[in-house]
Amino acid sequence: MINLFKCGARNAVFMLEPEAAHGLTIKGIASGLMPRARHAADSRLAVTAAGLSFANPLGVAAGLDKNGEAIDGLMKLGFGHVEVGTVTPRPQPGNPKPRLFRLVQDEAVINRMGFNNEGHAALAVRLEKRKRRGIVGVNIGANKTSEDRIADYVAGIERFSALAEFLTINISSPNTPGLRDLQAREQLARLLDAVAGAREKAAVRVPVFLKIAPDLTEAGLDDIMIEIANSTLDGVIVSNTTLSRQGLRDRKLADENGGLSGAPLFDRSTALLARVRQRLGPDRVIIGVGGVSSGARALEKIRAGADLVQIYSGMVYEGPQLLSDSFAAILAALENDGLSSVRQLRDTAVDAWAEKPFIAPTG
Numbered sequence: 001m002i003n004l005f006k007c008g009a010r011n012a013v014f015m016l017e018p019e020a021a022h023g024l025t026i027k028g029i030a031s032g033l034m035p036r037a038r039h040a041a042d043s044r045l046a047v048t049a050a051g052l053s054f055a056n057p058l059g060v061a062a063g064l065d066k067n068g069e070a071i072d073g074l075m076k077l078g079f080g081h082v083e084v085g086t087v088t089p090r091p092q093p094g095n096p097k098p099r100l101f102r103l104v105q106d107e108a109v110i111n112r113m114g115f116n117n118e119g120h121a122a123l124a125v126r127l128e129k130r131k132r133r134g135i136v137g138v139n140i141g142a143n144k145t146s147e148d149r150i151a152d153y154v155a156g157i158e159r160f161s162a163l164a165e166f167l168t169i170n171i172s173s174p175n176t177p178g179l180r181d182l183q184a185r186e187q188l189a190r191l192l193d194a195v196a197g198a199r200e201k202a203a204v205r206v207p208v209f210l211k212i213a214p215d216l217t218e219a220g221l222d223d224i225m226i227e228i229a230n231s232t233l234d235g236v237i238v239s240n241t242t243l244s245r246q247g248l249r250d251r252k253l254a255d256e257n258g259g260l261s262g263a264p265l266f267d268r269s270t271a272l273l274a275r276v277r278q279r280l281g282p283d284r285v286i287i288g289v290g291g292v293s294s295g296a297r298a299l300e301k302i303r304a305g306a307d308l309v310q311i312y313s314g315m316v317y318e319g320p321q322l323l324s325d326s327f328a329a330i331l332a333a334l335e336n337d338g339l340s341s342v343r344q345l346r347d348t349a350v351d352a353w354a355e356k357p358f359i360a361p362t363g
Contacts, residue, residue, distance in 0.1 A: 010246030010319065017107075029077065030070035037323035043329060044334055047080070047342050050207035050234040051286045051308040052165055056080040057342050058303065058326055060169065060207040061289050061310035062139035062211075063231070068119045068126040075134040078323050082122065085139030085311065086170050089155045091119035092143055095175065099258070102316070103250040107293055108265075109313045110259030111241070114175045115141045127163040137166040139211070140239045144176050150191050154198040161202035169195060172213035172240035173257045180213055185223040192231040199232070207234035211286065212276075214269050216240040217359065221272070225279040232242055235285030237310070238273040262313035266291025267356060270304045274353035277305030282347070293318055295329030302330065302342060303349035 013021050029036065039045065059081035060074050066251045068084040068096025073083060094116025100295035101110045117123075127136070140156030142149035153169055160167055171182035171191070172322060181189055192210075199205060210233055212224060248254040248264060267291025278284055288306030292298050295315040314322050333345055 018286040026070050027334050029073040032073045035077030039327035054080040057067045057308045059310045061312040064312045068123050081135035083137040086141040087117050087123050088141045088143045106247040107317045108262030110258045112175045135165045138164040139168040141170045157198040162204045166207040168209045170211045188227045196232045209235045211237040214242045218241045227257045237287040263293045268358045271358035274304040274350045295325035298326035299329045304353040
């Protein structure tokens with residue numbers, strides 16, 4: 001099917017500065033005027049994960065709608081869930097502009113946004129006014145100037161447990177100095193204990209996920225997996241953006257500081273996903289993110305071990321057609337393999353993907 005976005009609208013959007021284009025896109029989605037993706041409500045796409053019933057496995061990754069301004073519009077497009085944020089207790093402006101860059105040759109994006117958001121209070125008001133139901137997650141972060149970052153995550157659990165269907169602990173953004181240090185085993189253990197305590201005290205107990213970075217060593221991955229296995233976390237989101245610039249063609253923008261997302265991240269993040277599935281076993285939920293720019297790639301995330309798949313940068317280059325293409329690819333795989341559910345597709349290529357390298361040098 002012809003992708004009308006790539007044939008015309010994308011050129012107009014790409015004439016705008018990336019952050020300005022992003023703002024206009026959010027307004028356009030929030031209007032609710034965009035057509036719904038084909039197959040979004042096909043019952044064969046339904047997924048149950050972490051006790052939640054998703055209409056389909058495709059979701060919006062955090063970062064697209066930081067402040068929860070377009071939740072209803074995104075649901076109307078056909079997403080099975082929307083993750084908003086990252087949100088911090090206090091509002092913060094983020095890093096100086098420019099801080100968002102398109103690497104068109106690579107179908108990639110570099111961002112150093114720095115958790116720019118309106119804070120807990122503003123997002124809480126929007127969530128309280130939600131018009132459409134649907135599964136909404138809140139991605140929780142810590143303020144750059146916080147003296148106690150673990151306390152910031154606890155505050156997020158306390159604030160949003162009654163307003164969201166799931167919560168994500170984001171300690172893997174490369175754009176807040178020192179944040180990834182929380183992935184070190186001792187600090188991670190302290191964080192997960194605090195999060196578990198806050199969740200048990202909350203009026204509503206919701207699933208909690210941990211979002212990890214792709215820039216890990218095998219030993220670092222093992223440490224994280226051990227702590228997750230010993231925790232009450234419901235699952236993992238694999239993965240955040242990368243600091244690696246390996247294989248990029250657009251060398252002019254490749255030197256910009258920040259996290260890289262988009263097509264170049266697909267192989268590494270999917271290999272990491274498969275390793276996480278092998279280490280955690282079949283019961284924990286895994287959400288696959290990174291480089292999903294086609295229906296075939298969405299399907300591969302599931303085969304590599306993902307229960308759910310999130311997209312963001314792929315929408316920048318493919319537009320809303322990416323949803324329809326992804327649903328069609330998953331349905332075609334079900335028919336070709338004689339299967340009746342997405343869960344039966346999961347893990348069918350875990351071993352093959354786990355053999356691929358996920359560690360890449362920077363530069």
